[in-house]
Amino acid sequence: GYPPAIEHGAQVVMASFNSWHGRKMHGSRQMLNDILVDRLGFDGFVVGDWNGHGQVVGCSNVSCPQAMNAGLDMFMAPDSWEQLYHNTLKQVKSGEISLARLDEAVSRILRVKFRAGLFTAGLPSKRPYAGKYELLGAAEHRAVARDAVRKSLVLLKNNDNILPLSPKSKVLVAGAGADNIGQQSGGWTLTWQGTGNKNSDFPNADSIYAGIEDAVQRAGGVATLSENGSFDEKPDVAIVVFGEQPYAEFQGDVTDLDYKPTGDLALLKSYKAQGIPTVAVFLSGRAMWVNPELNASDAFVAAWLPGTEGAGIADLLFTDAQGNTQYDFTGRLSFSWPKDPLDVELNIGNAEYDPLFAYGYGLSINDSQNLEQLNEEIDPSLSTVNDSHFLFAGDPVQPWRLVLNDAGGNTQVSSNHQISSQSKVEIQAKDFKAQEDIVQVNWTGQGNVSIQGNPVDLSKKASGGMAIEFAYNVLVHTATEVNLSLGCGLECAKEFDITEALKSKAMSEWHTAKIDISCFKDDESRLDEVNVPFLLSSDAGLSIQLSAINIVEGTPGSSCTL
Structure with missing residues (x-):
């Protein structure tokens, strides 16, 4: 991806935490200068990642001449910048970092700022849209985001064509993700990991339940929210919204693709036992092994992380008040869906490519294709890991x-x-x-x-x-x-x-x-x-x-x- 990005004007490249042949990228002159600049012709500037320079051999968060000498033009030093600044200044004065290398780094940064027009644009407070906070979350922008949600959902199962549902039904909406904008938005929101957020922290946003409630009430139906899944009056259909809790970067690392929480599965099974038609809406940042959950639901939607426009999900789950299909499922898998929890390197083109759902899979509303019961047995070694x-x-x-x-x-x-x-x-x-x-x-x-x-x-x-x-x-x-x-x-x-x-x-x-x-x-x-x-x-x-x-x-x- 680097050559076309550079050819099309990419101006900033971030050094990663990775190592290349044992050498940390932040300290690799071969990668940052010889290949990126000399061979690929990159003429923007190179910025570091969060204290990534501190991982270079012989460096710390507050001192790393090796990184600048290797071709790092700007340190990312969120909590160590002051001491790092003084140490870098000393290293330039002592010659450990040459003045030419410092001038080169400064020139690259200034060049990008000039190209971006930062020195001619005037004060941010004087620009045409300054202070117009009503444009944040404007109706036109939300409409685009809602359309993106509709186009991203992938229908994995729709037995007996249960979808789309009638909005005139008695609809029970259950699961921890049903009325949780933080969970449906994932990491990198108001907090790094996306945790600790409340619905009120997302003004003008819609939870998945809020979108369902609006669609059902407008058609004369009844939508009831019950996170734990209990109900007083048996519903016509249950929609269970569940999935991964928010995470970002390495804190989302897993040893296998098994979706492990069990409360959601128990809820799905209880509805199945009671003869309640059930639609599963699965929130996740990746394709996961959910065979038990697929078996326990009549329809299964991979909703990924729809963000603030939860109403986009209701658009596909329900017909309009007259029973007409509003939107079809057009999303198709951009990742292969695992048949086994250990399919962590499952990629199209592999010699033993055998996914549950192949790359590009996705049902449309009119597809009459029932999914048979799936194997729920997993490798016993997984329990050892878990x-x-x-x-x-x-x-x-x-x-x-x-x-x-x-x-x-x-x-x-x-x-x-x-x-x-x-x-x-x-x-x-x-x-x-x-x-x-x-x-x-x-x-x-x-x-x-x-x-x-x-x-x-x-x-x-x-x-x-x-x-x-x-x-x-x-x-x-x-x-x-x-x-x-x-x-x-x-x-x-x-x-x-x-x-x-x-x-x-x-x-x-x-x-x-x-x-x-x-x-x-x-x-x-x-x-x-x-x-x-x-x-x-x-x-x-x-x-x-x-x-x-x-x-x-x-x-x-x-x-x-x-």
Whole structure:
């Protein structure tokens, strides 16, 4: 993609976090200068990614002459810029960075600014549309976005041509994503990860339910919202909106494509058992293995991340009041849909290309094509992966969740800054090796932080020499009692007092603990049905950072202590 982009006037190229033959891109003169500039003819400027220069060998976030010498013209230094500026100035004065290289970087940046007209456009506040905030989310712009939603939806299943639905029906709209603009918008919204947002944070936007409600009410039907799926009067049809929670960048990394949350599947199955026709609307940033969910629904729509125009989904799900089709499904798969959760490298052209739905697949309303029952069996090794990884880069690994608890009860962590019910425990996302790749937990009173999920059997791991491993950094430790536990719930877990062990690690950088799972074995902890694989409790005075929590093979260094 680089040659045509450069030929068509691309002015800025960002160095990635990737390595090429073992050399970080931010420090590769071969890539940034010899190939990009000399061979491809790029004459814009090269900007770094978020503290990416700090990953170059011999560099830190506040000092990296290697990156500028390699051809980086502008550092991205969100929290380290001041010291980086002074160090770079010293390095130019000492000759470690040549004056010619500095002049080259400045010239490239100025050239792009001149080409963009920044020096002739005048003050932003004096330009024609300055201050006209009514143009943000203007009706004409929203119409374009809504049309894009209609064209992006892919109909994967439509047994017995259940779609389009009559808007004069009694429609039950269920699922966590039904009235959740944050979830349907994904990451990179008001927050980096797209978490912690409320519908009110998106003025003039429509949730999927809001669009359905409007379409149904205008036709004389009844639309009822029930996130948990319960109802008093049996509906004519149920629409279940569910899918991935928002994520961005590496915090969305997964080890396989299995869509793991189980509550949505239980809801779909319950409607099927009651004979209620059901339409699944799946929100995701990628194609995923959802065979059980496909089997349990009569129609299945891959809605991706429609953003603020949730009403665009109702346009395709319903006819008009007279029963006429308003819009057809024209979206087709731009990625192959996996037949197996391990189809992570499934691409058209592969020698063993065997997807569930091929690249370019998508049904139209008039297609009479029923989808037969799909295989729901998965590779047994997947359960090993799902049962062994709990926290990665400071983020819980699906289907696990991060939970705060104090005397006020549980609080699920859903944003990069959260406080427990009675404000005894605080958790914040922090930067370590990458943006927000660790969490910092602070205690001002009695409480705990834990990983929770559906029960898994760790009894075999207890007898197989496996250990719970977690990376931690103790910032402050004046607490009088700190305990670590693992078990079948808050009331049946074996605790270890790690107060003094942690105190000896305070203010001494990062450590990795390995504790044999067998250490947690007793009659109460029930290792055959563990739903809390990690729980750290403390009273006031503890501040600790956590990066990763996994089950790994035990080593001679693993024991029943830190």
